[in-house]
Amino acid sequence: MEKLRKFLLDEHQMPSQWYNIMADMPVKPLPPLHPGTRQPLRPQDMAPLFPMGLIEQEASMESFIDIPDEVYDIYRLWRPTPLIRATNFEKFLDTPAKIYFKYEGGSPSGSHKTNTAVAQAYYNAKEGVKKLTTETGAGQWGSALSYACCQFGIDLEVFMVRISYEQKPYRKTMMQTWGANVHASPSNLTEAGRSILSKSPGSPGSLGIAISEAIEMAVRDEKTKYSLGSVLNHVLLHQTVIGQEAIRQMEMANEFPDIVIGCFGGGSNFGGISFPFLRLNFLEGRTVRCIAVEPASCPKLTRGTFSYDFGDTIGMTPLIPMYTLGHQFVPGSIHAGGLRYHGAGAIISQLLKDGHIEARSIGQLETFQAAVDFARTEGFIAAPETAHAIAQVAREALISKEEGRPKTILFNFSGHGMFDLAAYDMFLAGQLEDYNITDKEIARNIEAIRHLQPEEILV
Secondary structure, rough: OHHHHHHHHHOOOOOOOOHHHHOOOOOOOOOEEEOOOOOOOOOHHHOOOOOOOHHHHHEEEOOOOEHHHHHHHOOOOOOOOOEEEOHHHHHOOOOOOOOEEEEOOOOOEEEOOOOHHHHHHHHHOOOOEEEEEHHHHHHHHHHHHHHHHHHHHOOOEEEEHHHHHHHOOOHHHHHHHOEEEEEEEOOOHHHHHHHHHOOOOOOOOOOOHHHHHHHHHHHHHEEEOOOOOOOOOOHHOOOHHHHHHHHHHHHHHHOOOOOOEEEEEHHHHHHHHHHHHHHHHHHHHHEEEEEEEEEEHHHHHHOOEEEEEEEOOOOOOOEEEEEEOOOOOOOOOOOOOHHHEEEEEEHHHHEEEHHEEEEEEHHHHHHHHHHHHHHHHOOOOOOHHHHHHHHHHHHHHHHHHHHHHOOOOEEEEEEOOOOHHHHHHHHHHOOOOOOOOOOOHHHHHHHHHHHHOHHHHHH
């Protein structure tokens, strides 16, 4: 097996370890707090929700963690993913910039989410877990975990944000094909869902609400665990296969990026592409700019505040130090459902707070126009989430043109948009709109979480 792994590593640039950026961060994130005691979370506090293998990764300070053989063998079905130069998009933009993208749409579920889904299903199966619950926004995470659970014989209950449940019916079909049960959230299956529906019968849902429902269902049954598709440290860890492969592939092309870009919901695909490059910034003095791109309608990085906040709407998760819009914030019903989340992961938040990464926000119409331009030049139809990265690439490429300075830009093509064609249809027909959020609305939601803050970080 070791000879085979070395051959694959040498020939195809697929790493045999995940990279843990926690080991190299100049300033470590503040600890998560227990929602009841408000004391730093202990490993045993997480045991009702996660298997010990993932809990250990969540707090690990090792630089690299071995990928188990069982996970590695499944990765081989689609990894390494291709690195592609977007020469036609460069010509369309008339830019001196070189544009590369890491194509993650070739996994069984069609996105980067499968990288952590397989790992999480493996660690749960290893500890005898027979059932998982989870949430999903646009359905990419839910479909990835459905596939992974199918590989390891685990039952799965998925709470899908209602607006996406209605907008993307074929994502639901994918999940059901792989054996998952899928529920529109908020639902009548949980106290959390019923509480939301009693106050807002027409609620479009949010990732925060769906997380509350999934956690509630998990804690009701000691034989059931919960699985999260973004935000947490171990989730971002599993995604670093993307950036590690990209470094090796760019070396083969005798290239290195000046800018690395990823769309941003909770942090998984942005962390996956950027963390290995940030390692080079920290340890080798490189100066790669890493830019996280979020929806203008859900701007936690660009207009939120750094605070302790719950990861879910009801307040069942640990308090996480994050950039947030407040856990009761419900974003506009944009088609990039995977980015409709009120907060950011602790690692990403600390990196932004310390100035190691940048953040931008872009409206829905600009992102879809960029995605259409990319499809017409490069052929790949992007998920609405990925479209945010493409739009920022276009912005940076035009800046390169204006400055007359060639730059090399790398972005993560985090998922294909073949199940999002209804959204493209609406855009092409002029039926999509931008959603704006006022400073007053943001301030109201932020004020509602001030009582959660330890005095030293009140803002």
